[in-house]
Amino acid sequence: xxxTSNLNTVAKTKILNGGPLPTVIAGxxxxxxxxxxxxxxxxxxxxxxxSIFRAGIWKPRTRxxxxxxxGTVGLEWLxxxxxxxxxxxxxxxxxxxxxxxxxxxxxxxxxVGARTTVNPFSVQEIADALRGTDIPVMVxxxxxxxxxxxxxALERLNQAGITDLALIHRGFSTPSNKPYRNHxxxxxxxxxxxxxxxxxxxxxxxxxxxxxxxxxTVSQQALRLGADGLMIETHINPDVALSDASQQVTPSxxxxxxxxxxxxxERVAQxxxxxxxxxxxxxxxxxxxxxxxxxxxVSKRIGEYKRANALDIYQSGRWQQLIENRLKAAGDIxxxxxxxxxxxxxxxxxxxxxQNEVFANPAVATRVSQE
Ligand code: PEP
Ligand code: MN
Numbered sequence: 001x002x003x004t005s006n007l008n009t010v011a012k013t014k015i016l017n018g019g020p021l022p023t024v025i026a027g028x029x030x031x032x033x034x035x036x037x038x039x040x041x042x043x044x045x046x047x048x049x050x051s052i053f054r055a056g057i058w059k060p061r062t063r064x065x066x067x068x069x070x071g072t073v074g075l076e077w078l079x080x081x082x083x084x085x086x087x088x089x090x091x092x093x094x095x096x097x098x099x100x101x102x103x104x105x106x107x108x109x110x111x112v113g114a115r116t117t118v119n120p121f122s123v124q125e126i127a128d129a130l131r132g133t134d135i136p137v138m139v140x141x142x143x144x145x146x147x148x149x150x151x152x153a154l155e156r157l158n159q160a161g162i163t164d165l166a167l168i169h170r171g172f173s174t175p176s177n178k179p180y181r182n183h184x185x186x187x188x189x190x191x192x193x194x195x196x197x198x199x200x201x202x203x204x205x206x207x208x209x210x211x212x213x214x215x216x217t218v219s220q221q222a223l224r225l226g227a228d229g230l231m232i233e234t235h236i237n238p239d240v241a242l243s244d245a246s247q248q249v250t251p252s253x254x255x256x257x258x259x260x261x262x263x264x265x266e267r268v269a270q271x272x273x274x275x276x277x278x279x280x281x282x283x284x285x286x287x288x289x290x291x292x293x294x295x296x297x298v299s300k301r302i303g304e305y306k307r308a309n310a311l312d313i314y315q316s317g318r319w320q321q322l323i324e325n326r327l328k329a330a331g332d333i334x335x336x337x338x339x340x341x342x343x344x345x346x347x348x349x350x351x352x353x354x355q356n357e358v359f360a361n362p363a364v365a366t367r368v369s370q371e
Contacts, residue, residue, distance in 0.1 A: 005151055005196050007158045007165065014088070014136045015109060015166045016200050016228055017051050021263050023202065023229030025090060026254055027054035028236075029244040030067060031074035037081055039236040043251030045085040049258050052109065053078075053087040054231060058098055059243055060115045067242040075105035082106070090138070094122060099129035111138040112153060114170055114207075118142040123153045127160035136164035138202065141192075145172040145185055151195050166200040167192060168231060169222065171208035176294060181210020181247070184218065186283045189225050202229040206247045212238075215249065219261055221286070224279040232257070295347070296354055303355030307362065313355045319348065 016023050026044050031037055037055060044050045055078060059069035078089045090109040093099045094116045102110055110130075116122045117140055130137070137157050142149040154165055169189055171182025193201060203222030205215050219230055235241045238248035249257060306313060323344055330340040 004194065005155055007154060007196060007199065008163055009158070009165060009198060010163045013164050013166065013200055015052070015138060015164065015202075017088075019051075021049065022223060022227060023052065023200075024050045024258065024263075025052040025054050025202070025229065025231040026050045026234040026251075027052075028241065029056055029206075029233045029248060030059050030242055031055040031057055031070050031077055032242050033070075034077045034080065036236055037074075037077040038084065040234060040251060041081040041085050041087060043236065044234060044254070045087060047251070047255055047258070049263060050254075051088060052090055053081055053085070054090050054111075054233075055081075056243070057091050057102075058094060060092075060094060060113055061243075062115075072101055072105075075101060075107065078107060079105050082108070092116075093126060096125055096129040099126055103133065103135065107135075109136045109138065111168065112140060112157075114140045114143045117153045118144060118146075118149060120149070120152060120156070123156050127156040127162070130157065130162055131160045133162075134164065135162070136166070137162050138166040138168050140168040140170050140204070141172065141188070143173045143182075145174065145183075145188065147188060147191050147195065150192055154196055154199065166202055166228075167196065168202045168204050169208075169227070170204035178293065179214065180208050180218075182208050184208050184221070186221065186225060186286070189222075189227070193226075200228040201226075202231055203227040204231040206231070206233040206244070210247050212247060212249055212253070215247075215257055216260055219257065221279075221282060223261060223263070224275070224282060226279075292347070296350070299351040299354045300358055303358035304362065306355065307359050313352060313359065323348075 012018055028036065028040055041053050044053060055074065057069050057071060057074035057078070059067060061068055075091070078091065081087065082089050088108040090111055091102050091107050092113045093102055093110045094113060099110070112123065112126060116126070139150065139153045139157070150167070154167070157165060171180060171184050174183040174185070177183045189201060203219065205218035205222060209215050209218045215232065222230065232254055233244060233248045234251055234254045235248040236250065238245055238250060241248050303313070323341070326344055327337055327340060331337060
């Protein structure tokens with residue numbers, strides 16, 4: 001089943017704030033202290049591109065024993081942030097108690113985290129707790145790349161009467177997420193958009209990237225694919241953050257990032273059709289690079305096998321078979337033979353180079369591929 005969902009939604013969402021520019025949600029991964037919250041929020045307030053302040057109060061951690069959030073006291077700090085800065089506030093909720101507390105403390109917007117969206121029982125519990133309210137809710141994609149679960153969460157909330165909804169794309173756990181923390185699988189943006197038309201879609205580059213230095217590329221790509229906003233983890237002192245330290249930026253780091261991204265021109269620079277086509281090319285090129293990266297890794301492992309078993313690097317029978325098979329497959333889908341031969345000659349040459357390196361210096365080759 002993958003039918004388009006008939007969601008009943010508001011015309012003007014609080015999340016998008018009615019402005020022409022993408023919404024920016026910023027704030028720490030976790031609320032840690034009142035001081036940390038207020039210092040971060042005061043800096044963010046100076047940046048007019050930021051309209052919503054986020055902070056995790058209850059943290060869903062993969063393993064027990066890690067920092068699991070400060071709990072209810074964090075909602076008091078969030079209330080102070082709201083009173084002092086006027087920023088809208090948002091927290092993650094995962095059960096009835098979280099919903100009740102967040103509503104009691106006047107949080108403006110809720111979000112459902114990736115580890116909760118995977119579980120229809122939890123999503124239904126949240127939806128039931130929200131019945132009768134009209135608070136906006138953002139739904140992160142599930143950890144696993146299952147679009148139906150994502151859509152199902154929207155539907156459960158909508159059936160409970162929540163009409164101000166948004167999606168947050170935060171990447172997926174896949175067999176190889178490199179170089180990201182969570183694989184963006186950019187094509188899912190198109191897929192969820194067509195299944196849930198009209199629902200705003202924001203991107204959370206922090207949890208996709210997992211590292212500060214990748215935030216720009218990921219955010220840029222999301223905006224090119226038409227994301228309606230970004231959620232970026234921002235901490236007054238990321239190096240001492242109690243969770244997700246390596247992916248958080250300072251408020252001034254966020255300022256620089258948003259300036260480089262040039263939110264305004266991303267939206268208006270090119271006629272829509274050309275921009276769409278270029279986005280598609282960007283996406284495909286990134287997929288191509290990912291595939292080449294994975295292929296190079298497999299080549300290296302084959303090199304290690306050949307070395308351990310005293311086999312020659314170049315095996316002409318295998319190469320002949322491979323190229324004939326690839327040329328036939330290319331012909332079947334109408335790709336030019338010369339073009340495909342040239343590409344595979346280059347790939348094969350590169351692969352032999354990797355294996356030569358494994359033979360010459362196995363320790364170096366292993367280290368390089370692990371970086
Ligand atoms: C978070 O936003 O801090 C968080 C836990 O995110 P996710 O649910 O995307 O892992
Ligand atoms: Mn986080």
